[in-house]
Amino acid sequence: MSDNAALLTPPASVTDIPDDVWGKSNVDDSQSDVSDAGAGPSRKHRYERKMGDTELSYFLPSRQTGVNDMYLHLGFKAPERVARRSRVCTAWAILRLRHPLLCACAELRDYDDVRFIYDAPSSAEDAYSDADANLEYRTQTKDELIDTYLNGPRTLSNSRLSYLILSEPQSSPELMPTPPRTPSPPTLTLEADSASPDETEAEPKREYELLICAMHFLGDGMALHQFANDFFGLLGGAKSDDALRDLLQEEWRTRWATAPEEVSYPIPGAIERRCGILTPRPQSVLPPALEDNMPLPPSRFRRAAAQVDFQLSQQRLIGGQVFPRRKHPARHTVVPTVSVPEERTKAILKKCKAHGVSISAALFAVCNVAWARTRTSGGPGSSVAAPTLMYSALNLRPYFSVPRPAPRDSYWFLAIGYFNVVLPGFLPSTPEAAEKSFWLRARQAKEQSTCAAKSPLVASRTHEMAQERGARARMWAKEDDEREAGTYVPPAPPAVPAEPRESVYPVRAKSSAAALIGLSLLGNLDGVYKHAAFPDAELHTLTTGSRQRQGAMLLFGYTFKGRLWISLGYDSNGFEEGVVERFWKEAMDCVDEFLG
Structure with missing residues (x-):
């Protein structure tokens, strides 16, 4: 396979699968109010596509313990009728129809060949039943929910890529009935409880x-938050239960009442190489991989130039400041969270604007100064001369060049790259210079972030990074599997050439590129959540994160409901005792001191 072909993900294929292979639906269509369910396909249709390198880099490390499995917690107030299982399940089913990756499964055929497999629902009731099987009601508190997800047995699996949990804590004066976790019985219909006029x-x-x-590997934080907004728009919006069931019927009819044998309309700009000829690629029922959303011209010179640029950009990354770690057999993730009152948040945003930066840039400076103070106040440290390297995610959606016509316009796909911010690792010599230095470093963070986002080489660097991450993930996955099977043999050291080849890259002194911390800066989430669109559901709390590997750490910063939220998810067993706690205290002190 050529280098250019390696950048592309094969199109989706569709296969007819007889019902007797999968078993008949556990829903009796004759008892449904979906009158045209029989107009749909009599046999299931299966769609699949190969994962791209970026998706692989998330999938392969997740297989054993669920590393990077995302969660989004939202606390809200609502009437009991809004949270009834029938209504929640209907809204959940509608969105799973719109976003097929949520109800696909992942199949590992080889380390180079991992596929999304999607079986289209045979009816609206089939979609409802599938959603019901992936919905659970509990009576846990917020902290119990998050702790169970992060530190308990894995919730997701290769056959369950998404899951929804709704809980009414036991402290509530009236507990909602908690249905069993099992899928719906064969007599399930869409005629669920409707609220009477008196109830409303x-x-x-x-x-x-x-x-x-x-x-x-299904998507990123922006997909997660947009999904939550759409979910509450259905759940807490003006539509009655009957109207939601009608919408579920219509969503299924639009997509699957007449299931296509193949999807024939092309994506402008998407190409694949067949017998040396570049031809349009058919549109997929499943969203394309990240690399296919921003394809590059198949030029060998362009490819070589991209490789050189990527290597030079990587050489510029200089870090070395790291939290001292310790080995511990068990990982335990904690997420301390601070919520700043609304009036104080307004003052903070105003102060950041006066200094020409966003709150995101200011948080880079907060971490930088907080770590420097932690290191100099008794914490074990790195070389004072070493700078602080931090990384963050870059939203790549604005760089996509491949449109997706409706109704196949799901936003559930990966669209993130990474950029780095490097700041000095020392503190000013005098306390008087501390504030001036803080805002200077915040502006430096802004400049570096802007430079990464506006680079004309974002697409090529994304492809190069995807290939590097994918190759690394395949290598580690193969090694992990061989170690588990007891067949691992360390590779032989590379042969030393008789005449070393001179590098074409500039000679630079070796330096550490170790990162101190990652920052997930989500911005103003009130621009995503249209609270007025769901008056029956009053959101008040938001926490997000993912299951982590041992010794991991990620800081989140965002505004929600007019308040600034800062949280730090980290493995409390993975670092030397007291170091992260001191850093967190210093970070909150920096917020008080510099942001107000």
Whole structure:
């Protein structure tokens, strides 16, 4: 396979699968209010596509313990009728129809060949039943929900890429009935409980906790938050239960009442090489991989130039400041979170604007100064001369060049790259210079972030990074599997050439590129959540993160409901005792001191 072909993911294929292979649906169509269900396909249709390198780099490390499995917690108040299982399940089913990756499964055929497999629902009731099987009701508190997800047995699997948990804590004055975790019985119909007119008048609101769970190789934080907004738009919006069931029927009819044998309309700009000829690629039912959303011209010179640029950009990364780690057999993730009151948040945003930066840039400076103070106040440290390297995610959606026509326009796909911010690792010599230095470093963080986002080489660097991450993930996955099977043999050291080849890259002194911390800076989430669109569900708390590997750490910063939220997810067993706690205290002190 040529280098150019390696950048492309094969198109989806569709195969007819007889019902007797999969078993008949556990829903009796004759008892459904979906009158045209029989107009749909009599046999299931299967769609699949190969994962791209970026997706592989998330999938392969996740297989054993669920590393990077995402969650989004939302606390909200709502009348009991809004949180009834029938209504929640209908909204969940509608969105799973719109976003097929949520109800696909992942199949590992080889380390180079991992596929999304999607079986289209045979009816609206089939879609409802599938959603019901991936919905659970509990009575846990917010902290219990998150701790169970992060530190307990894995919730997701290769056959369950997404899951929804709704909880009413036991502290609630009235507990909702907690249905069993099992799928719906064969007699399930879409004729669920409808609220009577009297129920909607002056109905008291109760406290609920929602946990949306999804694999990271399905999508990123922006997909997760947009999904949550759409979910509450259905759940807490003006549509009645009957109207939601009608919408589920219509969503299924639009997509699957007449299932296509193949998807024939092309994506402009998407190409594949067949017998040396570049031809349009057919549109997929499943969203394409990240690399296919921003294809590069198949030029050998362009490819060589991209490789040189990527290597030079990597050489510029200089770090070395790291949290001292310790070995511990068990990982335990904790997420301390601070929520700043609304008035104080407004003052902080105003102060950041006065200094020409965003709150995101200021948080880079907060971490930089907090670590320097931690290191000099008794914490073990790195070389004072070493700078602080931090990394963050870059939203790649603005760089996509391949449109997806409706109705196949799901936003559930990966669209993130990474960029780095390097700041000095020392503190100013005098306390008087501390604030001036802080805002200077915040502006440096802004400049580096802007430079990464506006680079004309974003697409080529994304492809190069995807190939590197994918190759590394395949190598580690193969080694992990061989170690588990007891067949691992260390590779032989590379042969030393008789005449060393001179590098074409500039000679630079070796330096560490170790990163101190990652920052997930989500910005103003009130621009994503249209609170006025779901008046029956009052959101008040948001926490997000993922299951982590041992010794991992990630800081989150965002505004939600007019308040600034900062949280730090880290493995409390993976670092030397007291170091992270001191850093977190210093970070909060920096927020008080510099941001106000």
